[in-house]
Amino acid sequence: MAERLVTFEQDGAIGIITLRRPEKFNALDIPMLRALETALDEAEMAESVRVVLLCGEGKGFCAGGDVDAWAQMSAADFQVQWVRYGHRVFDRLARLRQPTIAVLSGHTLGGGLELAVACDFRVAETQIKLGFPETSIGVVPGWSGTQRAVRRFGAQTVRRMALGGEVFLAPEALALGVVDKVTETGTGLAEAKAWAGQIAARGPLATEAAKLMIAVAEGEESAAATEALASGFIAMTGDLKAGVGAFKARQKPEFSRT
Template sequence: MIDTGDSRIELTVEGHLATIRINRPDKLNALDYGMVQALERAALLADGESAVRAVILTGAGEKSFCAGGDIEAWSSWPPEEFAMKWVRLGHRAFDALARLRHPVIAAINGHCLGGGLELAVTADIRIAEEHVKFGQPESGLGIIAGWSGTQRAVRRFGVQTVRRMALAGEIFTTEQALALGLTDKVVAKGESQAAARAMAEQIAARSPQATRLTKLMMNMAEGEEREAAAEALGGFVAAASTDLATGLEAFRNKRKPTF
């Protein structure tokens, strides 16, 4: 187990596979401020593991993948603090997950509502158990889907599907979610972890460099960190050239480089 700063956010690495697990089943894996901070740390730590080729994102128990933000954690905050602290922290954490260089597979073991759905959206592939329900109930509470539920979710699922959830409050079954593209695969209750591991092994068998570059380019196509991704690709090409070695050698020897 790798320390994330909060025992309720677990990060384990086994060979080519990393697993980020939300472990607060008594609260339906709802996230408080410390947990969101730890989730961001877990993403950054997993990204730094060069041997990792795939990441599984899941929750403990069988009732909820993640119930989103714990209402008790933010409901008493002043509006400005809520917007500038809680919402922005959630964006940072979820962006870190969506922009992991390794492919992320969400093993959706329980209901996926509100911020939990926004968390699942950060994954590249979603595998849901047959009893799971999907939705964005926030507007019924007088709040919006603030952790990219109106942005990344629209890019990945299409605006009409998100409208049905966010505006009309529709809750989808896994069969409906599969047809709408909210999930990529439906498995029996209790089997999401095994299915995610099988998918992770399938990914790990492929070229890790080609896989990471492909994910980066697809993120660019979606508008996910487009500027940073373009510079990362350019930096990769530059770093792989002989010019870098020439320039560094000249710098170390305090002379003008000859390219």
């Protein structure tokens, strides 16, 4: 059943990942996280996909982590199986090669907001609410709500949500930079697709490289991004072809620095 919890489909150059647990407002549990990781792998491997949208089925984008999924875990399991695994999946989203847009068509709270933060852009329908309510039940944001969110929105905005318990309406979130666009109820997906089309029309390799460079500047990636950029450059050179060809022929390579 896990494969049905999160789906990946392609619409031309746009990939669409959809969380499909509407009866729980797409709250995340371990099977959902596993299915999301699989869908992200599918999106990464889809060569013709240039932009990826992340959506939620039904009335909610994502209500965060399902309390029933972790409340009975031991401290050790909570740390490793829940927090660390969630980080791995969210980092996978943040480091996807394609630009990503979260389509916030329903309330986006706790882990749901952390999931949206892992995307490059956020389109919010006007009726939604956003916040980090975790401390109200005695826990803390555990999937980069105090790290990636601070880097992207600033510490004071995150303080207001995580410490002060403020929940922002979409227009307030827009003014604070938490979302990038606000659109009317029911039009979020169409708005995101239109924006994705504009992004997809740009040079795909240049867009991917720019995303990597921004991630380095932001502190999202460093070592891996540097090696990816350098390796991609080297892969286009004659020296690589000469080296590989010589290796296969068991000969000494003749490099030309071209």
